[in-house]
Amino acid sequence: MAKKVLVVDDEKLIVKGIRFSLEQDGMEVDCAYDGEEALQLATENTYDMILLDLMLPKMDGFEVCQHIREFSSVPIVMLTAKGDDMDKILGLEYGADDYITKPFNILEVKARIKAIMRRTSPKQPKKEKSKVVENGDLKLDQESRRLFILGREINVTAREFDLLELLVLNPNKVYSRENLLNLVWGHEYPGDVRTVDVHVRRLREKIEANPSEPKYVHTKWGVGYYYQG
16 A cells, blocks of 8 residues: 655645655655645544644644644654754654754655654564563553553654664663664664653653653663663
8 A cells, every 4th residue: 555645845846846756656645835734634634654844834833743743643754944953852842753954855855754654664573472562551562553551542653652662672771862863763863862852751741650750761860761661
């Protein structure tokens, strides 16, 4: 089945270029040119990926991303102006999984999209291994990529799931922020370790009863993060 992507940008030439390139790779592409239209399409359709520009008419990319996160964990990649580090961090805070800076090379965009789709596609587990990982009152379904705590499903983004999955599968192993960035985001990822901190903070807000005194994802000061169920 063809992957379905929503491209959101008020610059129609950019949208046209991305759409043409993705369709050449067999993807199905919907387009939106303002925030309200983007949110409506995201509400009415199921997408494998959303490319979302930050500066949009009617509703900016931050707002759109925040609203989408209320009902969907679809991977969202923000398009931000080159060098605007604060916008990148804010985008992650609002629920984006990744960002690409403008101006960009369409080949880079396609490579990043495909890399994220590979990571977020349901995994085909080996037969001898369980596709459900249970650790205390936390349960990860690796095939459907769903998270449950005390039997209640927790809505996390694709990147948050990847991060938690790595930690849960390796309990009590301390990972440095640099190591997590390489393992979860990939060696080619242009971001810095603040990205990891933002995602850990967001994850704790969702899974911890008291994020300041975490039960699951712990900090080893001066070293990194680890999971303890």
